[in-house]
Amino acid sequence: MHIGIFATPDDAADEAAKIIIDAHTRPGFVLGVATGSTPLPLYTRLRKAHADGKSDLSGAQAFALDEYVGIAADHPERYRNVLLTELVKDGGTGLTDEALHTPNALTGDPYKAAEEYDASIREAGGVDIQILGIGADGHIGFNEPGGSLTSRTNVGALTEQTRRDNARFFDDDIDKVPTQCVTQGLGTIMEARQLVLLATGAAKADAVRELVEGGISARWPATIMQMHTNAIVLVDEPAAAKLELADYYKAQWKALHQA
Ligand code: F6R
Numbered sequence: 001m002h003i004g005i006f007a008t009p010d011d012a013a014d015e016a017a018k019i020i021i022d023a024h025t026r027p028g029f030v031l032g033v034a035t036g037s038t039p040l041p042l043y044t045r046l047r048k049a050h051a052d053g054k055s056d057l058s059g060a061q062a063f064a065l066d067e068y069v070g071i072a073a074d075h076p077e078r079y080r081n082v083l084l085t086e087l088v089k090d091g092g093t094g095l096t097d098e099a100l101h102t103p104n105a106l107t108g109d110p111y112k113a114a115e116e117y118d119a120s121i122r123e124a125g126g127v128d129i130q131i132l133g134i135g136a137d138g139h140i141g142f143n144e145p146g147g148s149l150t151s152r153t154n155v156g157a158l159t160e161q162t163r164r165d166n167a168r169f170f171d172d173d174i175d176k177v178p179t180q181c182v183t184q185g186l187g188t189i190m191e192a193r194q195l196v197l198l199a200t201g202a203a204k205a206d207a208v209r210e211l212v213e214g215g216i217s218a219r220w221p222a223t224i225m226q227m228h229t230n231a232i233v234l235v236d237e238p239a240a241a242k243l244e245l246a247d248y249y250k251a252q253w254k255a256l257h258q259a
Contacts, residue, residue: 001212001225001226001228001231001232001233002231002232002233002252002253002256002257003212003232003233003235003240003243003249003252003253004232004233004234004235004249004253004257005235005236005237005240005243005246005249005250005253006234006235006236006237007236007237008236009038009041009200009201009236010041011236012198012200012234012235012236013039013041013042013044013045013198014045015234016039016042016045016131016196016198016234017042017045017046017049019129019194019196019232020042020046020055020129020131020196021046021049021054021055023128023129023194024055024056024057024060026128027059028059028060028061028124028125029057029059029060029061029128030060030061030062030063030124030125030126030127030128031057031060031061031062031063031127031128031129031130031131032062032063032064032065032127032129032130032131032132032184032189032192033062033063033064033065033083033087033131034064034065034131034132034133034141035064035065035066035079035082035083035133036133036166037133038133038134038198038199038200039131039133039198040086042131042198043086043087043093046087046093047086047087047092047093049093050091050092050093050094051091055093055094056093056094057087057093057094057095057099058094058095058096060094060095060099061099061100061101061124062083062087062095062099062100062101063101063102063117063120063121063124063127063184064079064080064083064100064101064102064103065130065132065140065141065142065183065184065189066079066103066141066142066181066182066183066184067079067080067102067103067104067105067181067182067183068105068178068180068181069105069110069155069178069180069181069182070105070178070179070180071105071178073106077169077170079102080100080102083100083102084097084100087100088100101117101120101121101124103117103153103182103183104116104117105181105182110155110180110182111154111155113182114152114153114154114155114182115152115153117153117182117184118152118153118184118185118188121153121184121188121191126191126192126193127191127192127193128192128193128194129192129193129194129195129196130189130192130194130195130196131196131197131198132189132195132196132197132198132222133197133198133199134197134199134204134207134208134211134222135161135162135165135207136161136165136203136204136206136207137159137161137162137207137220138207138210138211138219138220138221138222138223139159139162139221139222140186140189140197140221140222140225141183141184141185141186141189142156142158142162142181142183143156143183143185143186143189143221144156144157144158144159144162144221145159145218145219145220145221146218146219147185147186147218147221148185148186148187148218149186149187149216149218149221149224150185150186150187150190151185151186151187151188152185152187152188153182153183153184153185153188154182154183154185155180155181155182156180156181156182156183157179157180157181158177158178158179158180158181163177163179186221186224190224190225190227190228193230194230194231194232195225195228195230195231195232196231196232196234197211197222197225197231197232197233197234198234198235199211199233199234199235199236199239200235200236200238200239201236201238201239202238202239202241204235204238204239205238205239205240205241205242206242207220207222208233208235208239208240208242208243209242209243209244210222210223211223211225211226211233212233212243212249213243213244213245
């Protein structure tokens with residue numbers, strides 16, 4: 001993994017935007033998109049780059065990592081609606097409504113939806129760049145601790161901590177946070193040709209330490225990324241605060257990316 005440690009979340013988002021903008025003109029480009037707060041500054045940059053004529057995702061397809069089960073179709077926190085707002089609305093990033101794929105968790109059969117979603121990623125030729133956030137408990141997508149490290153898109157249950165963390169999107173009421181989701185599995189995520197994980201803020205410091213320096217374990221699902229040959233971890237200083245080898249990662253980044 002390559003670890004980029006930046007002074008601010010904006011600097012980390014700049015780097016993530018650069019990676020996507022440099023790659024997105026590849027014919028049939030497929031972007032994997034995350035929701036949550038962390039990638040929002042990145043999406044702001046992709047919209048700005050589109051408005052400035054520097055980026056255009058109109059020929060691309062995008063696949064979300066996950067979707068809540070049991071959320072109303074028109075709920076603003078349904079991930080399809082969040083991503084439509086962030087990437088599609090008012091010209092957004094150029095991405096079209098039809099090219100934004102999210103697990104269809106409204107059918108009453110989330111298990112079938114999960115299987116179909118996994119197949120649809122494969123049919124699109126796989127994900128070129130997968131944007132990821134990380135939960136404080138080490139989840140990526142909604143792959144919570146204790147699951148299979150090679151899982152396919154599946155139906156999962158959110159941990160109490162994740163529901164507490166996400167209550168801020170649901171009137172600060174944990175009871176309003178769905179308990180289930182359809183999520184790309186870790187095996188599915190690992191098939192993306194490049195992984196770009198963003199983590200910002202002190203609340204992610206434990207998860208980032210385990211991700212980068214811990215042993216690979218279902219206790220910290222993101223640690224499977226250590227097995228990927230093209231994974232980049234972009235963090236701000238507070239999220240990097242518990243990394244034992246932070247100085248080395250900084251020197252390595254400088255040598256490889258700013259030489
Ligand atoms: C969202 C997702 C999650 C989030 C994670 C961090 O699609 O897959 O793994 O990336 O929960 O969320 P934030 O960025 O809100 O801290």
